[in-house]
Amino acid sequence: MYGQYGGSLKMSINLVTFKGKSPYTSACPMPSHSDPQIQHLFIMTGASKGMGLEMARQLLSPHHLVLCMSRKASTDLAQEASSQGAPLVQWCEDLAQPEPVAKRLTAWLAEIDQAHLSSVTLINNAGTLGAMAPLQTIPPHTITQAITVDLIAPLQLSAAFLQATNEWPTVQKILNISSGMSQRAMAGAALYASAKAGMDHFSRCMALDEARRPSGALIVSLAPGVIDTDMQRELRNGDEALFPDKARYVNLQTSGALTSPKEAARQVLAYLHHPEFGSESVVNIVQKREMLQ
Numbered sequence: 549m550y551g552q553y554g555g556s557l558k559m560s561i562n563l564v565t566f567k568g569k570s571p572y573t574s575a576c577p578m579p580s581h582s583d584p585q586i587q588h589l590f591i592m593t594g595a596s597k598g599m600g601l602e603m604a605r606q607l608l609s610p611h612h613l614v615l616c617m618s619r620k621a622s623t624d625l626a627q628e629a630s631s632q633g634a635p636l637v638q639w640c641e642d643l644a645q646p647e648p649v650a651k652r653l654t655a656w657l658a659e660i661d662q663a664h665l666s667s668v669t670l671i672n673n674a675g676t677l678g679a680m681a682p683l684q685t686i687p688p689h690t691i692t693q694a695i696t697v698d699l700i701a702p703l704q705l706s707a708a709f710l711q712a713t714n715e716w717p718t719v720q721k722i723l724n725i726s727s728g729m730s731q732r733a734m735a736g737a738a739l740y741a742s743a744k745a746g747m748d749h750f751s752r753c754m755a756l757d758e759a760r761r762p763s764g765a766l767i768v769s770l771a772p773g774v775i776d777t778d779m780q781r782e783l784r785n786g787d788e789a790l791f792p793d794k795a796r797y798v799n800l801q802t803s804g805a806l807t808s809p810k811e812a813a814r815q816v817l818a819y820l821h822h823p824e825f826g827s828e829s830v831v832n833i834v835q836k837r838e839m840l841q
């Protein structure tokens with residue numbers, strides 16, 4: 549029914565699709581699902597590694613349909629979904645070109661039978677540092693690409709998501725993964741920090757728009773703390789001459805202060821499911837940890 553989008557709730561779902569190519573299924577046997585089993589729909593960017601991969605793993609369930617988007621698909625995730633009988637769709641998409649991805653999401657959501665869904669959630673998690681350096685040393689293409697992935701893609705996907713689900717009788721949530729750098733100025737962080745500050749602020753504004761709608765979407769921009777992922781490795785491997793806080797990130801690792809991706813994902817999802825979600829539009833997980841134990 550949903551052909552190339554690989555997202556029918558009425559057919560087997562464990563697909564990886566590449567832009568412009570036919571979808572193929574994972575090597576594992578595909579689980580079969582019927583409408584009433586699936587109660588929650590999650591759409592997440594950046595699920596191929598790091599915290600996003602762990603969030604996707606923790607979201608797998610026969611009762612959840614999970615749609616992931618990143619440039620690469622995760623074969624481990626596909627295998628775990630197959631073995632759990634959990635519906636999973638992975639799109640290989642470059643969010644540096646977000647407009648066609650947003651259009652694809654709109655078309656995919658239009659085909660979803662939401663009758664049995666009780667919630668639908670967009671998690672804008674994909675992120676890139678671009679370059680940790682003074683702005684004038686960064687090539688124009690890198691500036692455009694980082695701002696597009698970190699800020700424009702979340703805006704485009706949020707718009708597509710809200711437009712498509714506006715009339716759905718389900719709880720709608722958008723969780724934007726921000727950073728402590730959105731609030732704290734740091735030399736060498738102009739590119740990344742400005743994108744995350746923009747994410748915080750568009751979340752504040754969207755939350756006000758949604759509050760004016762009956763049963764409007766809950767919007768949160770959340771800083772997830774410092775996590776032991778490739779992004780942290782990039783910060784530690786930075787050039788001290790361009791990014792003077794590099795030593796701080798080296799210390800975070802040597803002192804054991806980094807949260808594992810698995811635990812960070814647990815905390816973020818616990819906040820997503822917490823009754824408080826949506827009561828504040830900008831949140832730092834560090835201030836919520838006690839509540840999320």
Ligand SMILES: NC(=O)c1ccc[n+]([C@@H]2O[C@H](COP(=O)([O-])OP(=O)(O)OC[C@H]3O[C@@H](n4cnc5c(N)ncnc54)[C@H](OP(=O)(O)O)[C@@H]3O)[C@@H](O)[C@H]2O)c1
Nearest residue numbers: 594596597598599618619620642643674675774775777779
């Ligand atoms: N790690 C930390 O300490 C930390 C701290 C504060 C905030 N955060 C935020 O947390 C989120 C997850 O970070 P992480 O540490 O897990 O990062 P990570 O390990 O570097 O993973 C980044 C994810 O984003 C995806 N991505 C990057 N560029 C993309 C593009 N052009 N198109 C599509 N997907 C793209 C990657 O997938 P592909 O490479 O397959 O495309 C990957 O799945 C990010 O928003 C980050 O800013 C992280």
